[in-house]
Amino acid sequence: MTEDRGQAITFEYTMGIGIAVVLVTGLLIAGGGFISDQRSSAGRAELQVIGQQIAADVEAADRLIASTKDADPTVQIRRRLPRDVAGGHYQIELVEAADPYISLASTDPDLTVSVDFVNHTAVRESSIAGGPVLIEYTSGGRLTIEPGDPS
């Protein structure tokens, strides 16, 4: 009886290890994939929110400029934004085009989000890293975004 069990025990042990490895691997792969998807989704949602906030500030600056007949007013709007999104850094770009928009891109996770806005004042192409931002009306008569004061 003991001789039979010795062979069965080895085979059972091997089977047990194999099944456990398959199970563990499957769980880790599924869980990792789920985490990755959720991280991308969270990152996209956060970039959307940040983009909408910047667009609102650009439109607010545009309204202030349009409300005055002064050709060279001073308009500066500051906004404190998070430096990271879903654990990764991101870049903010004000795109100068016939229909300007704001583009936010992160590398980890790899995401790109665009946010449109309505403007009467021309904008200047500018790109900064995520964090505190300053929306300013320059002496050249254009709106631009620049890094804000970190304090």
Place this chain on the structure above:
Amino acid sequence: MADLDDRAQILLITGFALAVTFVGLALILNSVIYTENLATRSESTTSQAISHARDVEAGTEAVIEYVNEFNTSEPTDYVDLIDDFDDGFATVTGVSRRHQLSDGQVIDDERATLYRGSWITQTNASRDFTNVSGTSDWSPVNNNSDGARNLRIFVNDSSTLVDAPNAFTIDVNDTAGNTWELSIGPGNVTVDDGGPTLKCNDDGSDLSTLSSFWVNVSQGTVAGHECPGLDFAADLGPIQAVNFSNPGNIEGTYRFLVNKSEGEVGTTGDYGDTSGPFTKVAIFGAVVEVDFERAELVYRTDVRAIPEENDD
């Protein structure tokens, strides 16, 4: 025989690894929720800045009108007049500053420019509208002004009025050559601005029944009744010249405010003492530098405060 105590360790380690991963995911989702929550709290500060600029403009215009109308000190030069204006302006900005500070805004408004103007006036109601020398057609303002307003005329004796083409006429023009004419004849006040001629009557009745009446051009009234369409130099740019034609065919008083320093208005010999047409110091308008700041906003702009300029 296998050691039953060892078989569950792999599952335990896997479970621990998954738990740590899910905790990390919870932290990421938490930052997203925090960001979205903060986004819903955003306030628009532009309306406060814009309304402050409009308040300063309106307050400054009110100070200018008050200083021009109620000169109890009767200043003969601009120094006292400007002092009066500065006192009034300081009061306006002081009230605004205290109000804005309570909401967390800091303002620092200053007078940047002051436009020195002149009242062109005749207070002798028994006189016609000729100049001091008695010249028939003359120009109270000689192509060198940059704006005029507050025109009002009092006809003291309607029997002195004459029908067109010899009716008394004021015509003004801007730098582009556009013209606006006002004629006062017996029983009629007409305006010709290049479009259809406007006629003002006292409620449809004949003005000639009145021995005297007011023509308040800037207010748009004749004999106290509204004349729709009567608007001093409507659709013209800043008035450059003011001319009187047939000034001998009217008797009464008049006045208007012009954007030119006293002494630079008209030609030598046009004005004199209060027995005829004369000039008086006034403030035509001002440019104010508005400075509105709060933690996340800086807004500075120059605002033109000229009464009636933006009143449509």
